[in-house]
Amino acid sequence: MTNGFKGLRVYNTLTRAKEDFVPIDADRVRMYVCGPTVYDYAHIGNARPAIVFDILFRLLRHLYGEERVTYVRNITDVDDKINARARRDYPDLPLNEAIREVTQKTADQYHADVAALGCLRPTIEPRATEFVLPRADGLTDMASLIQTLMDRGHAYEANGEILFDTASMPAYGGLSKRKLEDQQAGARIAVEAHKKNPADFVLWKQSSADEPGWDAQFTIDGEAVTICGRPGWHIECSAMSAAYLGEEFDIHGGGLDLIFPHHENEIAQSCCAHGRDVMARYWMHNGFLQVEGRKMSKSEGNFVTINQLLETEVFGGRSWPGEVLRLAMLMTHYREPIDFSVRKLEEAEAVLDGWYRAIGDVAAGGAGCADMVAALSDDLGTTGAIAALHELRSEAAKGNDEARQALKASAGLLGLLGQTESEWFAAKVSDASIDTGAVETAVEERLTQLREKNFAEADRIRDELTAQGVQLMDYKDPESGERRTKWEVKR
Numbered sequence: 001m002t003n004g005f006k007g008l009r010v011y012n013t014l015t016r017a018k019e020d021f022v023p024i025d026a027d028r029v030r031m032y033v034c035g036p037t038v039y040d041y042a043h044i045g046n047a048r049p050a051i052v053f054d055i056l057f058r059l060l061r062h063l064y065g066e067e068r069v070t071y072v073r074n075i076t077d078v079d080d081k082i083n084a085r086a087r088r089d090y091p092d093l094p095l096n097e098a099i100r101e102v103t104q105k106t107a108d109q110y111h112a113d114v115a116a117l118g119c120l121r122p123t124i125e126p127r128a129t130e131f132v133l134p135r136a137d138g139l140t141d142m143a144s145l146i147q148t149l150m151d152r153g154h155a156y157e158a159n160g161e162i163l164f165d166t167a168s169m170p171a172y173g174g175l176s177k178r179k180l181e182d183q184q185a186g187a188r189i190a191v192e193a194h195k196k197n198p199a200d201f202v203l204w205k206q207s208s209a210d211e212p213g214w215d216a217q218f219t220i221d222g223e224a225v226t227i228c229g230r231p232g233w234h235i236e237c238s239a240m241s242a243a244y245l246g247e248e249f250d251i252h253g254g255g256l257d258l259i260f261p262h263h264e265n266e267i268a269q270s271c272c273a274h275g276r277d278v279m280a281r282y283w284m285h286n287g288f289l290q291v292e293g294r295k296m297s298k299s300e301g302n303f304v305t306i307n308q309l310l311e312t313e314v315f316g317g318r319s320w321p322g323e324v325l326r327l328a329m330l331m332t333h334y335r336e337p338i339d340f341s342v343r344k345l346e347e348a349e350a351v352l353d354g355w356y357r358a359i360g361d362v363a364a365g366g367a368g369c370a371d372m373v374a375a376l377s378d379d380l381g382t383t384g385a386i387a388a389l390h391e392l393r394s395e396a397a398k399g400n401d402e403a404r405q406a407l408k409a410s411a412g413l414l415g416l417l418g419q420t421e422s423e424w425f426a427a428k429v430s431d432a433s434i435d436t437g438a439v440e441t442a443v444e445e446r447l448t449q450l451r452e453k454n455f456a457e458a459d460r461i462r463d464e465l466t467a468q469g470v471q472l473m474d475y476k477d478p479e480s481g482e483r484r485t486k487w488e489v490k491r
Helices: 044-064 080-089 095-116 142-151 235-245 256-274 306-311 322-330 342-359 370-377 382-396 401-413 421-431 436-451 455-467
Strands: 009-012 017-020 029-033 069-073 155-158 161-164 201-206 214-220 223-231 249-255 280-286 289-291 338-340 470-476 483-489
Touching: 009 280, 029 044, 029 235, 044 069, 044 095, 044 249, 044 280, 044 289, 044 306, 044 322, 044 370, 044 401, 069 235, 080 095, 095 306, 142 155, 142 161, 142 201, 142 214, 142 223, 142 235, 142 256, 161 256, 201 256, 235 249, 235 256, 249 256, 256 280, 306 322, 322 342, 322 382, 342 382, 342 401, 342 421, 370 382, 370 401, 382 401, 421 483, 436 455, 436 483, 455 470
Parallel strands: 029 069, 029 249, 249 280, 289 338
Antiparallel strands: 009 017, 155 161, 161 201, 201 223, 214 223, 470 483
């Protein structure tokens, strides 16, 4: 086992301080991030952690080597609404199979959406349903973890529920910095008032005769019992992180809203079950997202899914390339709140247009920018990284091939500039349903009118093209000295 500090510093929510990142084992850097609940399509708020921790994944691979980094992001498909729909729509299938039928479309859509945002697939992506009951391969499962908590005196049964006893853990509340007496239990399933302490939370919830569930076997007060039920929300991540990353690992990530109760309860379950003081050494959380200055909600009329942004015109009267959505996210530091707006998307698109013009059709290759890596290594300083890319763009725009390759390689670490200039602008033309031949004809006619000094007619053609979303860029041919015009779609 070898430890190694690579200059990376991260803000640790657990200590409320920026710290040097030193992995437990530099040959096996391990990260777990809470993934989506696949009941419905993912909204734009779900895109932020996907992008933020994809950047961290890319950076860790850059610093430690691709084969030395393991990134686990779960899929939550255990949910009362999902379970009920599965039983209703597929009554003849085993519950896990029925849930797979219900959630496959939304899970596939999530994968397609985050891929369009430039996110790499995690190393491992387990489904919660696969870890409810003991597994043939012996990997940690929820039922066994709950039994261990009972055996160690950290959980108890009451009225068919098994609950975590928060008073049994003196350090409970260390992540959220809340006092135990101020805690309120949180779960996606109903919690009855038969707890020892108000903050105790559900590990296993008994299902009624008309509710779907899993037959889990437990030993309670020395007696073997089977409780048909379903797990509480928090236990799934404790089980799946231990299954693939071990009892203690390096980084746990997620949105700021997960600090309490979800992550607080994960720590309680994992530390008490494994007899450890630490679950993950570094806890990282991205900030909240609002849309056009308001909290996103269906009642506000500003609730928008990733897919809607990519495929429809509901936001700003047009669809948006995934790369634009990604850069718009990265223009705000991950721990800061972000106001997601049409204006921010337009700004991001203008930046990408400029970068693509600078790199042209240069092939992939070249060394990345050390200044950009240094910026990212300071707690994912994406704003500093973007500033470094702007400097490279200035040099690349002068025709410096080395700068063009460095710009492309460096942007690649942010998951950007994966296309050539030709591909980028051709896609925009295609998305806008522009008749390329008609535009070329109009551009040539405008040049003719300019040569003949018919400026009013030339302006009319220009304005007509502008109304179609076509931007003209006049320049002088360096060889012939003649006037030329480039055009591109400006949405």
